[in-house]
Amino acid sequence: MRKKVLIVDDEEEILAFMARFLKRLEIDTATAISGEDAIEIYKKNSFDFVLLDIHLGGMNGVDVLKILKKLDPKVRAMIITGNISSDLKTDVHSLGVVDYIQKPIDLSDFKEKILNYIKQ
Amino acid sequence: MKRRKDFKEYLSHVAKQMILIHDADLLSKMVIRTVTRTLGVKYSGLFLYDKNSQEYIINVSSGQKGLKIPVGFAKIKSTRPIIKFFSDKNLLPEVNKDFFLVTQLPALKRKYKNDPKTLDFLYNLENDISLYRAKLIVPGFFRNNLLVVFFIGKKEDSKRFTKGEINFLTVLSSDVVMAIQNAKLFEDTKQQLEENKRLLLNTVEALANAIDVKNEYTHGHAERVTKYSMSIAKYIPNHLKVAYQSFEDSLKIAALLHDIGKIGIPEDILNKPSFLTKQEMDLVKKHPAMGAEILEPINEFKIISLGVKYHHERYDGRGYPYNLLGDEIPLIASIISVADAFDAMSSDRPYRKTMKKNEIIKEIISNKNKQFSPIVVDAFLKTVSAQEI
Numbered sequence: 001m002r003k004k005v006l007i008v009d010d011e012e013e014i015l016a017f018m019a020r021f022l023k024r025l026e027i028d029t030a031t032a033i034s035g036e037d038a039i040e041i042y043k044k045n046s047f048d049f050v051l052l053d054i055h056l057g058g059m060n061g062v063d064v065l066k067i068l069k070k071l072d073p074k075v076r077a078m079i080i081t082g083n084i085s086s087d088l089k090t091d092v093h094s095l096g097v098v099d100y101i102q103k104p105i106d107l108s109d110f111k112e113k114i115l116n117y118i119k120q
Numbered sequence: 121m122k123r124r125k126d127f128k129e130y131l132s133h134v135a136k137q138m139i140l141i142h143d144a145d146l147l148s149k150m151v152i153r154t155v156t157r158t159l160g161v162k163y164s165g166l167f168l169y170d171k172n173s174q175e176y177i178i179n180v181s182s183g184q185k186g187l188k189i190p191v192g193f194a195k196i197k198s199t200r201p202i203i204k205f206f207s208d209k210n211l212l213p214e215v216n217k218d219f220f221l222v223t224q225l226p227a228l229k230r231k232y233k234n235d236p237k238t239l240d241f242l243y244n245l246e247n248d249i250s251l252y253r254a255k256l257i258v259p260g261f262f263r264n265n266l267l268v269v270f271f272i273g274k275k276e277d278s279k280r281f282t283k284g285e286i287n288f289l290t291v292l293s294s295d296v297v298m299a300i301q302n303a304k305l306f307e308d309t310k311q312q313l314e315e316n317k318r319l320l321l322n323t324v325e326a327l328a329n330a331i332d333v334k335n336e337y338t339h340g341h342a343e344r345v346t347k348y349s350m351s352i353a354k355y356i357p358n359h360l361k362v363a364y365q366s367f368e369d370s371l372k373i374a375a376l377l378h379d380i381g382k383i384g385i386p387e388d389i390l391n392k393p394s395f396l397t398k399q400e401m402d403l404v405k406k407h408p409a410m411g412a413e414i415l416e417p418i419n420e421f422k423i424i425s426l427g428v429k430y431h432h433e434r435y436d437g438r439g440y441p442y443n444l445l446g447d448e449i450p451l452i453a454s455i456i457s458v459a460d461a462f463d464a465m466s467s468d469r470p471y472r473k474t475m476k477k478n479e480i481i482k483e484i485i486s487n488k489n490k491q492f493s494p495i496v497v498d499a500f501l502k503t504v505s506a507q508e509i
Binding site: 011013014016017103106108109 | 190200
């Protein structure tokens with residue numbers, strides 16, 4: 001069965017790129033342009049993995065994760081960030097974050113990580 | 121044949137354009153767009169070496185159907201096969217590294233089927249290439265360093281790349297390298313210039329402070345006169361400012377240094393709480409000329425020293441030490457003159473009390489055409505109504 005990933009980013013271009021990128025890896029995707037959007041989508045669907053930009057326009061990424069964790073205790077996510085050291089002050093591992101990747105991202109790294117996590 | 125001629129024309133056009141663009145990002149964007157259009161490919165992009173991270177930033181990728189990578193979103197590590205293939209001379213040394221076509225892969229894999237290490241590299245290279253959906257890759261070197269890698273997607277008509285097209289890309293990539301180096305050089309020179317300017321200004325400020333501390337009644341005077349002068353200059357019509365782009369720079373330095381000649385005047389005279397004797401007064405009146413003399417050896421300070429030399433001249437010719445009249449007084453000095461008077465009147469002096477701001481303004485207006493140039497007084501009044509003074 002094909003795996004399904006929810007991509008959350010407030011930039012349309014990045015959503016489109018990542019969705020296309022994952023499609024070529026034969027992964028199904030849904031995209032959310034905001035935290036609120038992500039929660040609504042997550043309520044109605046089940047996902048194997050979440051890709052989340054920590055800096056979102058409205059609701060911030062950590063708050064989104066807290067709600068997703070309540071909706072689905074088994075949620076697993078990878079954070080995409082511009083600056084790891086300043087972003088990960090809160091303990092996000094307890095919220096289901098298994099890894100993070102820093103922008104600009106190396107696409108080979110990205111591919112490897114994604115394939116690795118959705119296999120689990 | 122016709123197409124090749126087009127390429128040549130295009131190349132010389134682009135080369136000329138590129139030399140004018142001093143922004144590497146903009147340059148990349150322009151090149152990628154034109155490559156996509158000229159070759160009729162679905163998309164193309166480039167990796168541009170970033171000295172700080174020692175990685176390659178994926179600068180642009182254009183095309184409707186291609187992978188449209190958002191600006192600044194992706195990079196490629198220097199250790200990736202697609203980079204290594206070109207940067208590591210010991211890898212597949214017999215292969216021509218001027219370009220690489222994805223169609224070369226099967227033959228290479230066959231050739232190295234008994235060399236697991238190389239074969240592994242080739243599989244990884246294939247993976248990389250497919251990640252960027254490249255059909256053709258062209259490197260650009262600067263002094264043996266891999267600076268840029270073009271990756272070119274499938275052609276719209278799915279045809280193979282011709283020798284002419286590949287040639288075009290290799291020439292283009294070396295042009296791009298030169299243009300990027302040129303842009304960097306331009307940027308470096310600009311930064312160097314700005315740094316020098318900053319250094320000069322800091323030195324001048326230190327010098328101005330040296331005069332300031334001598335005189336206990338005028339603390340911060342040079343700085344304030346500079347601030348007022350700059351505000352006034354904003355409201356002087358540009359056509360009156362000699363070489364007006366650098367006029368402001370000169371004015372700033374001249375205002376900071378306008379009293380530098382006071383270095384040669386004994387402190388007890390400068391700080392004397394009562395009126396000066398005629399002899400003492402004559403000495404004080406020499407400070408503009410002495411200041412100009414101090415600055416004389418600095419060739420680049422010609423205009424600046426005019427501001428220092430004539431800042432106590434009066435529009436009606438009754439100033440000192442040269443008794444210049446009206447428009448004989450350089451604008452730079454006339455501006456400092458008003459700013460200087462304004463600060464003097466608003467500060468405590470040993471021989472009189474501080475004046476109120478509206479009294480000072482009245483005083484300056486009443487001295488229009490007498491002590492002060494009418495142009496500068498008008499500009500001064502504009503700064504007052506704009507509440508900048």
